[in-house]
Amino acid sequence: MSNSLLNTINDPSDLRSLPPDQLEDLAAELRRFIIDIVATKEGHLGASLGVVELTIALHYIFNTPDDKLVWDVGHQAYGHKILTGRRDIFDTNRQLDGISGFPKRSESIYDTFGTGHSSTSISAALGMAMASKMQGISDRRHIAVIGDASIAAGMAFEALNHTGVSDANLLIILNDNAIGIDPSVGALKNYLTRIKEYPNHRAPNIIKALNIDYTGPIDGHDLPLLLKELERIKKLEGPHFLHLITTKGKGLKKAEEDQVRYHAPGRFDARTGKLIPENTEGLPPRxxxxxxxxxxxxxxxxxxxxxxxxxxxxxxxxxxxxxxxxxxxxxxxxxxxxxxxxxxxxxxxxxxxxxxxxxxxxxxxxxxxxxxxxxxxxxxxxxxxxxxxxxxxxxxxxxxxxxxxxxxxxxxxxxxxxxxxxxxxxxxxxxxxxxxxxxxxxxRGRGRITEWEKPFNTIAIGKGDILRKGNKIALVTIGNMAYNVQDALSQLTKEELQAVSHYDLRFLKPLDTKMLHEVFLEHRAVITVEDGVVHGGMGSALLEFAAEHGYKTPVFLKGIPDTFIEHGNVKELFRIAEIDEMSLAQELKQLLAKM
Structure with missing residues (x-):
C-alpha cells in the first residue's frame, strides 16, 4: 500500500486536500485496511465498515477537530481513528498499551467525547453546541452520529426533546442499518422501516414534530450525495437531522450476510471473510x-x-x-x-x-x-x-x-x-x-467444569463455603476469584499450604457471619480477593464486619485499585491489578515469611 491514498492521510487536513473524485478510491482503501487489521487483531468490524463513506465525508466537509464530532457508542469509529493520525498504530487497537477500541478524549483531540455506552452522543453534542453559543463561537458545528438501535433509548429521546427547543448548531446523523449488535426492535424501528420503504408516506414525521429540521432518508454509501448534503446543512443554523440508510458490514460479503456474527467476529480470512473457527471441542462451557x-x-x-x-x-x-x-x-x-x-x-x-x-x-x-x-x-x-x-x-x-x-x-x-x-x-x-x-x-468467558448439566440442588441463601483449612492466613474470595487463589496455592510448598485457609464467601449479602467469625477467630491475617473495586467491595464488607465485632486481625485487600483499568486480555489485566496467581502466591509467601 506504499502508493496508496490512505498512506498520504495523516490527519483530516490531508484528506481535505484531495479532489472529490479520489474519495471513493480512498473509501475502498480504508475499508480494506480495516478488514485486514481486524481479521487478525479482532475487534468490532461490521459497524465501522458501514460508515466508511460517512466518516470520509464528515472529515472532508467539516473542519474537525474545531468542528466537534461525537460517535455514539464508538463501535463505528475505526475509520475515524485511522484518518485522524492513528493509522500506523491501528494494529494495536484493543491490545494492552495500544489504542482504545472506542473514542477516548485522552487519546486524540479528534475524539471529542468518550463513548463506550450507547445513546449519549446527542446529549453530549448538544451540550457542546450550547456551550459554543454561550461562548460567542458562532461558526463551530457539532455533529452526533447515532444508530437506529441507540436512538430508541430513553436518553436519546430526552436529548431530542431538548434539541427541539434549542437554537444550537447541532447536526444529528441517524446511521440507520436496522441493527445494533442484534437486530433492532420496537415500534420506532418499525416506523423507520416504513420511512425507508415508503419515503413519501403521509404519516407524521417524529423528528419534524419535535421542531428539528429533517432530511432523508438518503443512501449513506453515496459519497457524492453525502458531500453535497453535508455541505448544504453546514451552512444552516440551528438543529438538523440527517437520516442515512447504510449496510452494516458493507464491503465484506460475509459481514453483510451475517451482521450479528460479524459485529465482532473474532479472527477471519481477510479475503473471503470466512471465520477462522476456534477449537472448542472438550472445552468447558461459557x-x-x-x-x-x-x-x-x-x-x-x-x-x-x-x-x-x-x-x-x-x-x-x-x-x-x-x-x-x-x-x-x-x-x-x-x-x-x-x-x-x-x-x-x-x-x-x-x-x-x-x-x-x-x-x-x-x-x-x-x-x-x-x-x-x-x-x-x-x-x-x-x-x-x-x-x-x-x-x-x-x-x-x-x-x-x-x-x-x-x-x-x-x-x-x-x-x-x-x-x-x-x-x-x-x-x-x-x-x-x-x-x-x-x-x-x-x-465473561468459560468456566472450568465440563460436566455441568447435573440434577439441580438448592443453594442455602447466605451460606459460604470452606474450601481448605489452615492455621495462619485466611484467604476469602468471591465468585470465580476462587480459581485464581487455588492456582496461587499450587505455587506454595507443602509447609506453606498448611498455614493457609481458603473461604469462598459466595454471598456478599447476606454475609455468612458464622463463617466470618471463624475467619477472624482462627487466623492471624486475612486476605480478601475480588475482581471488583477494592473501595466499597467485598474487602470493605469484611473490614466493616471486623470493626463491628472488635476484631484486630489485619486485613489485606486485593482487587481493582482506585483507577480505571484499560484494555488488554483478562490475564494481563489480572496481573496489572495483582490478582493473578503469581502475584497472589508472592503476596502469600511474603506474608508467611514475616510470620
Missing part, C-alpha cells in the same frame, strides 16, 4: 451459555418464568430461550432502565422475571434497581453477565463496580457463583421463589 440453557430448561418446568434483556440476546445467550419460548423472553432494545422496571412490574404480578444485563450496563439503571425493585422488595432475578474484568473492550465495559454499588442497597441478595454448576443451581434456587430480589454476577 457462563452465558449455562445461563441461557438453564433458564430455558427452568422455563419448561414453570410457565411463570420470564426473561428480559436490553438489546443483548446473543451476547447473553437469552436467544436460546427466545427461540424456545418467544412469548416469555423479551429483547426490549437499548433500554436498561425500562428493562429493570418492566421486570419489577412482572414480579409484582406474580411472574418470576430473570433480568439479564451486562454488569457495566446495570449502572445505567441504578435508580430503577433501588426505587422500583429493592424499595418495594420485588423478587426480580438480576443476572449480571460480564462481571469483573472483561478484557479488550476496556474501561467502559469492565463490570467492576457492581459489588460496591449493589451491596449498599437494602433487601438485595448478592451472589457470585464460583463455577458454572453453582450458576446453574442459583438460577434454580431463585426460580423456586425468593423473598427478596437477587443479583447474580458471573464473568
Amino acid at each position: 457462563f452465558q451459555d449455562v445461563f441461557g440453557k438453564t433458564v430455558t430448561e427452568l422455563a419448561g418446568y414453570n410457565d411463570k418464568i420470564t426473561a428480559i434483556t436490553p438489546a443483548m440476546p446473543t451476547g447473553s445467550s437469552l436467544n436460546i430461550m427466545m427461540k424456545t419460548y418467544p412469548d416469555r423472553a423479551f429483547d426490549v432494545g437499548i433500554a436498561e432502565q425500562h428493562a429493570v422496571t418492566l421486570a419489577a412490574g412482572m414480579a409484582e404480578s406474580g411472574m418470576i422475571p430473570f433480568c439479564n444485563i451486562y454488569s457495566t450496563f446495570l449502572q445505567r439503571a441504578y435508580d430503577q434497581v433501588i426505587h422500583d425493585v429493592a424499595l418495594q422488595d420485588l423478587p426480580v432475578i438480576f443476572c449480571l453477565d460480564r462481571a469483573g474484568l472483561v478484557g479488550h473492550d476496556g474501561a467502559t465495559h469492565h463490570g467492576i463496580f457492581d459489588l460496591a454499588f449493589l451491596r449498599c442497597i437494602p433487601n438485595l441478595i448478592i451472589f457470585a457463583p464460583r463455577n458454572v454448576v453453582e450458576l446453574r443451581n442459583i438460577l434454580y434456587t431463585a426460580s423456586k421463589g425468593l423473598a427478596h430480589p437477587i443479583a447474580i454476577r458471573y464473568p
